[in-house]
Amino acid sequence: MYANALLNAFTIIAFFLLVNQPGKHIYAQENVNETGTSIPSNQNLPNTEASVASMQVQWIQLSLQFVIGGLVAGFALYFANRLLDHYRRPILRIAKDKSPVLRAFHSEVYSVSSPLLGAIPSIKTKYLVEYVANRIIVRNDGRNAAENCKAVLRIDGNEEKVAWISPTSGHTMTINANSVEYVDLCAILKGDQAQIVNDIRTEVSKLPTSGTNSYTKQTEVYEDSIKARTEVKKHYQSPDALPRVIAPTEDGWQQPPHRNRILAPTKAQIVITAKNAEPCVVDIEILAQPVDGRAIKFI
Structure with a gap:
């Protein structure tokens, strides 16, 4: 120009x-x-x-x-x-005084769809575990919209994109002037790992792999039950197999929990970039134990 x-x-x-x-x-x-x-x-x-x-x-x-x-x-x-x-120009910043915002959600470990199994009260056809998401508030204090914003979690020099809530296009976000948007940065398991894993293994073992159809009198194989048993046996052998702290992929939260990015306690950085604004970089620490439901703290 x-x-x-x-x-x-x-x-x-x-x-x-x-x-x-x-x-x-x-x-x-x-x-x-x-x-x-x-x-x-x-x-x-x-x-x-x-x-x-x-x-x-x-x-x-x-x-x-x-x-x-x-x-x-x-x-x-x-x-x-x-x-x-x-x-x-747009001016991006992370609202440390109001972040993280906590939001509980459930992640599905397994699910079976056979109507015959659903009629048995003692059987859990779906097993959900609860996590508490830590959302970061990103502000644009400028006078123009910040375009093509991306959120990245940087750990030991490696960068992984994390998910915006309701992204504008694909994995990016447009933040209007004097407005805010939210990033699901990570989530922490609610409850005791060992107890939850033990309960998962107990419940999946109750799923029958076959049964007699009361109408046709024919034996039916429950493929969903077989798959659920196989997946639990493969991924949940030990208590720490259920991840304690997870981060979403750029496509959001995945199910079951182990398909998300698994985080260990460490120091990290949140990086927010935009097409037409200077990047915003903030140092954080991923906690080993939650503090009032918070999995991170700002350094």
Whole structure:
């Protein structure tokens, strides 16, 4: 934009100078003396040369004035636009005083859909575990919308995208001027790991893998039960197999819990970037034990 403005200014100046360039050929007027005899034109040559020199000086002065004026105007326009952009730029920050916001949600460990199993009261056809999500508030204190915002959790030099709540497009977010949006940064398990894992294994073992259909009197194989048993046996052998602290992928929270990013207690950084704003970087610590449901603290 600024380069085009400068180019237009110089084009106008060049056109003006071309149109107003004084003539290069000066024709001397023939003089006649009192007797009617013509005076040779070369007798006027000194005056003509002086006139040409004077006009050339004036032309150079005029050219310099327009060139300098054009440069001043172009640079003034450029810096004025830069100052305006700086004044109106988006300014991203994380509201530490109001973050994290806690939100409970459930993650599904297994689910079976057979209607015959659902009719048995002692059987859990779906097992859910509760997590407490830690949401970060991201503010835009600028005068323009922050476009194409991305949220990243940086740990030991590795960067992993985390999820916006209701992203604008794909995995990115537009944050309007003087507005806020939320990032699901991580979540912590509610309850005791060992007890929950033991309960999962107990409940999945109650799922029958086959049964007799009361209408057809035929034996049916419950594929969902077999799959649930296999998955639990594969992923939940020990108490710590159920992740305590997890972070969402850029696509949001995944089910079952082990499909999310598993976090260990450590120091990390939250990085918020935008197409048209300076990045916001904040240091945090992922806690080994929650404090009032909070899995992180700001450093």
